[in-house]
Amino acid sequence: MRLSYLIPLALFLLIGIGLAVGLTLNPREIPSALIGKPVPEFSLPPVQGRTLGLATADLKTGEPQVVNVFASWCVPCRVEHPLLMALKRDNLAAIHGLNYKDDPADVAKWLDQLGDPFTRTGADRNGRVGIDWGVYGVPETFIVDGTGQIVCKHVGPLMEYDLQTKIRPILADLKAGRPSRVKC
Amino acid sequence: MIPELGHIALILALCLALVQGVLPLVGAARSLQGWIALAPQAALGQAVLVAFAFGCLTYAYVTSDFSVLNVAENSHTLKPMLYKISGVWGNHEGSLLLWILILVIFGAAVAVFGRNLPATLKARVLSIQGLIGVGFLSFILFTSNPFARLLPAPLEGRGLNPLLQDPGLAFHPPFLYLGYVGFSVAFSFAVAALIEGRVDPAWARWVRPWTLAAWCFLTIGIALGSWWAYYELGWGGWWFWDPVENASFMPWLAGTALLHSAVVVEKRDTLKSWTVLLAILTFSLSLLGTFLVRSGVINSVHAFATDPTRGVFILIFLAVVVGGSLTLYAWRGPALQATGVFAPLSREGALVLNNLLLAVACAAVLLGTLYPLALDAINGAKVSVGPQYFNAVFIPLTAPLVAAIAIGPMLAWKRGDLTAALRRLLPAAIAVLVALGIGLYLQNGRSFMALLGLSLVGWLGIGALCELALRIKLFAAPLGDSLSRARGLPRAAWGMTVAHLGVALLVMGITVSETWQVEVQQVMKPGDVTTVGPVQYRFDGVMPIKGPNYTAQQGRFTVLSDGRPVREMMPAQRRYQQPPMETTEAAIHSSVAADLYAVVGEGDAERGWAVRLYWKPLVSWIWLGALIMALGGFLSLSDRRLRVGAPKRAAITAAAAE
Numbered sequence: 001m002r003l004s005y006l007i008p009l010a011l012f013l014l015i016g017i018g019l020a021v022g023l024t025l026n027p028r029e030i031p032s033a034l035i036g037k038p039v040p041e042f043s044l045p046p047v048q049g050r051t052l053g054l055a056t057a058d059l060k061t062g063e064p065q066v067v068n069v070f071a072s073w074c075v076p077c078r079v080e081h082p083l084l085m086a087l088k089r090d091n092l093a094a095i096h097g098l099n100y101k102d103d104p105a106d107v108a109k110w111l112d113q114l115g116d117p118f119t120r121t122g123a124d125r126n127g128r129v130g131i132d133w134g135v136y137g138v139p140e141t142f143i144v145d146g147t148g149q150i151v152c153k154h155v156g157p158l159m160e161y162d163l164q165t166k167i168r169p170i171l172a173d174l175k176a177g178r179p180s181r182v183k184c
Numbered sequence: 185m186i187p188e189l190g191h192i193a194l195i196l197a198l199c200l201a202l203v204q205g206v207l208p209l210v211g212a213a214r215s216l217q218g219w220i221a222l223a224p225q226a227a228l229g230q231a232v233l234v235a236f237a238f239g240c241l242t243y244a245y246v247t248s249d250f251s252v253l254n255v256a257e258n259s260h261t262l263k264p265m266l267y268k269i270s271g272v273w274g275n276h277e278g279s280l281l282l283w284i285l286i287l288v289i290f291g292a293a294v295a296v297f298g299r300n301l302p303a304t305l306k307a308r309v310l311s312i313q314g315l316i317g318v319g320f321l322s323f324i325l326f327t328s329n330p331f332a333r334l335l336p337a338p339l340e341g342r343g344l345n346p347l348l349q350d351p352g353l354a355f356h357p358p359f360l361y362l363g364y365v366g367f368s369v370a371f372s373f374a375v376a377a378l379i380e381g382r383v384d385p386a387w388a389r390w391v392r393p394w395t396l397a398a399w400c401f402l403t404i405g406i407a408l409g410s411w412w413a414y415y416e417l418g419w420g421g422w423w424f425w426d427p428v429e430n431a432s433f434m435p436w437l438a439g440t441a442l443l444h445s446a447v448v449v450e451k452r453d454t455l456k457s458w459t460v461l462l463a464i465l466t467f468s469l470s471l472l473g474t475f476l477v478r479s480g481v482i483n484s485v486h487a488f489a490t491d492p493t494r495g496v497f498i499l500i501f502l503a504v505v506v507g508g509s510l511t512l513y514a515w516r517g518p519a520l521q522a523t524g525v526f527a528p529l530s531r532e533g534a535l536v537l538n539n540l541l542l543a544v545a546c547a548a549v550l551l552g553t554l555y556p557l558a559l560d561a562i563n564g565a566k567v568s569v570g571p572q573y574f575n576a577v578f579i580p581l582t583a584p585l586v587a588a589i590a591i592g593p594m595l596a597w598k599r600g601d602l603t604a605a606l607r608r609l610l611p612a613a614i615a616v617l618v619a620l621g622i623g624l625y626l627q628n629g630r631s632f633m634a635l636l637g638l639s640l641v642g643w644l645g646i647g648a649l650c651e652l653a654l655r656i657k658l659f660a661a662p663l664g665d666s667l668s669r670a671r672g673l674p675r676a677a678w679g680m681t682v683a684h685l686g687v688a689l690l691v692m693g694i695t696v697s698e699t700w701q702v703e704v705q706q707v708m709k710p711g712d713v714t715t716v717g718p719v720q721y722r723f724d725g726v727m728p729i730k731g732p733n734y735t736a737q738q739g740r741f742t743v744l745s746d747g748r749p750v751r752e753m754m755p756a757q758r759r760y761q762q763p764p765m766e767t768t769e770a771a772i773h774s775s776v777a778a779d780l781y782a783v784v785g786e787g788d789a790e791r792g793w794a795v796r797l798y799w800k801p802l803v804s805w806i807w808l809g810a811l812i813m814a815l816g817g818f819l820s821l822s823d824r825r826l827r828v829g830a831p832k833r834a835a836i837t838a839a840a841a842e
Contacts, residue, residue, distance in 0.1 A: 002517075002518045005457070005513060005514040005515075005517045005518055006514045008461060008464075008465070008510050008513065008514075009507065009510040009511055009513070009514050012468070012506050012507060012510055013507070015472075015554065016499070016502065016503055016506075016507070018554065018557060018558050018561055019475065019479075019499055019502075019557070020499060021561035022557045022560065022561055023479060023495045023496060023499060075705070078705075078785065078794050079785060079786065079794075081786070081794075082786035082787065082788075083786075113707060113791075114707065114791065114794075115791060159766065160766065161765075
């Protein structure tokens with residue numbers, strides 16, 4: 001038996017061990033260490049053409065709120081945008097926009113053209129605050145309860161389905177002051 | 185009653201597979217003729233039993249028998265008949281049954297068409313096939329029974345994922361499985377050869393048609409999948425380096441290498457242990473793909489609903505099959521001695537280069553696919569490996585490969601003359617200059633990739649035609665003479681030329697569509713006109729429509745060319761009721777020159793609709809090229825050399841023994 005003929009077997013064993021460990025993990029689970037924790041300390045100026053900026057204190061008003069991380073360069077954000085408009089019309093909670101690594105003129109044009117669902121906006125030009133929020137990619141949507149605790153984090157564009165099964169029920173529960181049984 | 189019959193048929197098939205997997209193997213080792221002769225009958229019996237079980241499941245789907253759990257979970261009475269049938273394999277259990285069906289059909293085909301195989305080799309090959317069958321039949325019976333009942337039966341099923349309700353996808357899995365599972369035959373031949381300790385040109389000739397058939401099917405399967413992603417996912421892309429796509433692409437790369445190295449074994453009686461290893465690896469990668477898709481270890485849009493017990497089962501199976509065969513390889517492989525001498529500048533040298541590049545490309549894809557998993561396993565970090573990595577690694581590996589395709593066939597076996605080959609490729613070199621000129625003229629040299637792509641197309645396309653012209657002495661002999669030479673050319677030679685031209689078309693499609701496509705993304709109101717490349721799209725509005733099991737918002741566009749309307753395009757957003765889900769239906773008009781591609785998104789009459797409009801030149805050449813590659817494979821498969829008289833094995837071995 002020559003040693004070189006053992007190389008494929010050795011490599012396979014290595015891969016096999018990796019796969020076995022992989023079986024014990026869940027790739028879909030994105031660690032959201034922030035859930036149940038207070039929102040990070042931050043303060044951001046509003047995006048161009050808006051007056052209300054976004055800071056930690058704005059998320060501790062006693063009312064549940066939604067924070068949506070978006071950018072004008074992000075295609076899925078465009079997809080989810082009409083749903084944010086619909087959520088705004090529901091009047092369940094204020095929606096705030098965390099504008100992530102965006103050009104001031106672009107985002108102003110975006111909000112003017114597509115409509116502005118946000119009560120407050122924060123311009124996170126360099127993405128520093130995004131890091132504190134644990135942003136993986138845009139869009140992401142957070143639900144924050146009245147005390148400033150993050151209750152839920154949704155990664156990726158919101159779909160009608162998510163609004164119906166997740167966002168609206170959780171907001172309704174928070175408003176009614178009962179613990180939500182909806183799995184985030 | 186009928187589902188139970190199907191279940192019993194599967195249990196019987198497992199028993200028969202055990203018999204087929206053990207007795208002929210022992211019989212071949214101990215020269216027990218009766219046990220050897222058992223193999224073909226057992227293979228045929230298994231095919232009948234599994235086909236019956238598959239028929240039973242199909243019947244349950246066609247009649248919407250919701251007392252069968254699998255049907256209730258994946259079908260719906262409102263579904264069109266085509267999708268009721270394709271729903272059989274649109275889920276984990278059913279697709280596993282399809283996999284097994286194809287496995288036993290290949291086994292039966294070896295039993296029927298392998299008449300000229302030596303009885304012991306045939307018995308061993310069928311035995312290995314039987315053992316693979318044992319693994320998959322136990323998998324389905326113990327973890328994924330498709331015939332499980334659901335009582336009381338619901339009145340209505342849960343429906344098939346709407347994304348899968350599509351003709352392209354209905355036939356994508358069967359072709360893919362024909363490819364994956366077809367490689368099991370090459371695997372069985374390789375393991376049988378290791379057991380016998382003998383690989384010779386006759387073996388290569390027997391194994392080649394099976395590999396070729398599997399390769400053709402896999403090529404078609406991958407092309408169909410890519411085409412589906414292109415028009416159904418509505419992102420305008422056709423390849424995403426998604427882990428599941430990679431899972432089908434890796435066996436294809438290894439299989440392509442195997443096809444070429446088997447030629448070397450056949451013609452030059454060398455490169456044996458490498459070819460055997462490739463045969464093992466190709467099928468192992470098919471199995472790995474199965475594991476990745478069904479175990480839930482990786483995150484992908486395509487992954488089946490997963491279950492840890494299944495993952496554990498496939499991993500054990502993988503360990504037995506791959507680990508076992510590689511152990512056998514480590515033990516017996518060194519005994520496979522090459523007899524041919526080997527010069528680097530020769531046809532076989534070029535094929536080794538081909539193998540090297542394909543193997544490295546395959547390893548690179550494997551690395552990129554498993555890297556996130558490895559990192560997660562080591563330190564829990566979540567990463568994904570995107571197109572940047574794959575493009576950066578894959579293009580530099582395939583560009584020299586494509587360039588070498590033109591040179592390889594020009595070199596002679598044993599000792600080639602590179603200068604002479606390059607001199608014969610003079611027209612191809614001129615074509616490269618022309619392609620470069622056109623590329624520079626069209627886009628001012630902005631994109632290096634475009635220039636590289638076009639040069640490769642010119643080089644390979646004209647190079648392959650040069651090779652054909654030389655073979656038939658075009659221009660060197662009278663035309664009639666050339667035509668009769670062309671008729672006399674073996675189908676395998678034609679197959680090679682056609683397949684290589686297919687590669688050129690594919691590269692052409694990729695290069696041109698990636699470089700010159702025009703994408704416009706904006707909000708449009710009815711009446712708006714937007715210029716996209718050489719055409720204009722006029723947006724005529726959106727109206728609601730109703731399909732058999734969905735409602736949709738259908739956008740209407742009129743495409744204008746020079747101000748005149750040339751065609752209507754109607755993309756839609758479909759909302760399915762069962763299960764509730766939205767899909768994007770892109771409107772696509774394909775032609776040889778360019779595809780028009782329109783997607784309508786969310787919006788309302790007040791603010792307008794978000795739309796994406798494309799002009800994609802030559803994009804359809806990508807799939808056309810892939811199909812032509814497969815066509816070349818089928819042409820080669822029909823060569824009479826592969827059908828009639830295998831070479832006398834004894835004579836060759838006697839000569840080799842000297």
